[in-house]
Amino acid sequence: MSSLPLSQVLSLSNAQIAIEAAATLAFALSGLIEAARKRLDAVGVCVVAGLAAFGGGTLRDVLLDRRPFFWVQHAAWLWVLLALCVGAMFFMRTRHFALTERAMQWPDALGLGLFTAGGTQIAIDATMPPIVAVFMGMVTAVCGGVLRDIVCNEIPRAFSDHRPYALCAFAGAWLVVLAHELAMPQWLGLVAAAGCVTLLRALAMLTGWKLPAWRADSE
Amino acid sequence: MSSLPLSQVLSLSNAQIAIEAAATLAFALSGLIEAARKRLDAVGVCVVAGLAAFGGGTLRDVLLDRRPFFWVQHAAWLWVLLALCVGAMFFMRTRHFALTERAMQWPDALGLGLFTAGGTQIAIDATMPPIVAVFMGMVTAVCGGVLRDIVCNEIPRAFSDHRPYALCAFAGAWLVVLAHELAMPQWLGLVAAAGCVTLLRALAMLTGWKLPAWRADSE
């Protein structure tokens, strides 16, 4: 609202595109490792990697009625994804890469931060109310992984592993909203939010912090 | 088609908004109890409650290309949902609330009736053909629960428990279409449909009526 059209165009072509690209790569990598652990076939690996990478942003764009999608406007990314998957399949097979749960968490945490910041900003630019913008940031960041887990026939880890994942995104997204309300430079809010989310998530993983479970039917 | 724009605006701001609100609360409650039974964490509880409450209507709006969504236009509802979930977690923990399958069925039946009526009317207002309007009413009413079950990694109960659920919605939705075709007052069709669906569902639960199973591969 407080930004001129020109500054919007500039910010879109710089900070936001870079964020979207970095986050897409991070999530594709996390999806690829997950699919490999599940022993899916070549097609399944590409689909799960693509769903993790583009699923959250695409769902956000469908909800915001925003076209064209990131991967339609920058169709080269689909080629990058394909090349990444095929390359990884050959590289990982020859090198006996250790596909551990741990290896997946770091690109995942980075993608979580970057997608939250980018998604919230896009929803603010679409003049959504603050709580909806925060929700859209969470959708962007979390739903790629949720769709990945649904396709792999699991309860999405984001809702069931009792570790703060979406909650980190929730906290960080408010930073973007705050920066917008205080009319601070957009890049500042984006960097602060992405960094804060990634840091929170990393801390949560390192300290093993757990969300309280629902204890209604026990004790 | 037979209604003036003014009456549409009036009906939207009265009967339909009230129906959407009551049904949203009923479904949120049903989703919340389900998530608690599944022992999801705090984030999972909020998401499953929100998916049950807003999932069906949002899917209908995506299919009808209708914006803004209910929860974007009335963003306060997201706060209500959050408060409901947080409050329920504290209240239910301290009071040792008995989370039975049964407790979930009554708000569910009410939400089924209210969402069917509201969703069918919205599709009729969007000049959909009768069968599509009926389908949209069913999507609104049933798909919240279907998405809830898919996220919880179950075959949706609506399709597999052999008790009439979507079928009640199917029957009731035709009442809305009928009232529209006969140019009867809109509120009459909405109330009749909502009541009829809820009653049918309640009867089905009380009498234990079952849908015929497919017996092709046995006997």
Add this chain to the structure above:
Amino acid sequence: MSSLPLSQVLSLSNAQIAIEAAATLAFALSGLIEAARKRLDAVGVCVVAGLAAFGGGTLRDVLLDRRPFFWVQHAAWLWVLLALCVGAMFFMRTRHFALTERAMQWPDALGLGLFTAGGTQIAIDATMPPIVAVFMGMVTAVCGGVLRDIVCNEIPRAFSDHRPYALCAFAGAWLVVLAHELAMPQWLGLVAAAGCVTLLRALAMLTGWKLPAWRADSE
């Protein structure tokens, strides 16, 4: 791009409508047999058949922001689907039809070819880049089955059974793009692609050709 509006209208009213209709029937039949094998109730049978038949095309139309949907414009198809399901339930029950995995594969292969060709052409008409058009053809052909499997609480067979399914669609979709780039008649590209995909899939089933599995974490 190279085609006149008139020829587009003609081709849409002939080749493409016929393809969409035949493929819809083939997939509805495959979904119906799958639902019967899963012993879903009457509602579940109709929903899974409908999801298999219309799910892929509807998802493509949501992604392309294309309205009205096939089943809104031709609402009679919903009646056809309902009649098909009800009729099949009676016919199959009385005749003790053998519901084998095999019976499902042939209409599935035909639908795969027809939907790939039709979906890719629609994306090209919407001026999508080639790789996106190929992807949309795959979504149209594969996602009906994927949604069917997700609702039935299985890992989608298309991603995990190590037999080329989406890969056949991938190969065939490029034929449509090629025909468009070479300015060949549209029907030629559509027929060639549909035939090629169906043939490839049939060959893959008959010869038992398997996709290479990911062997990173073994040996």
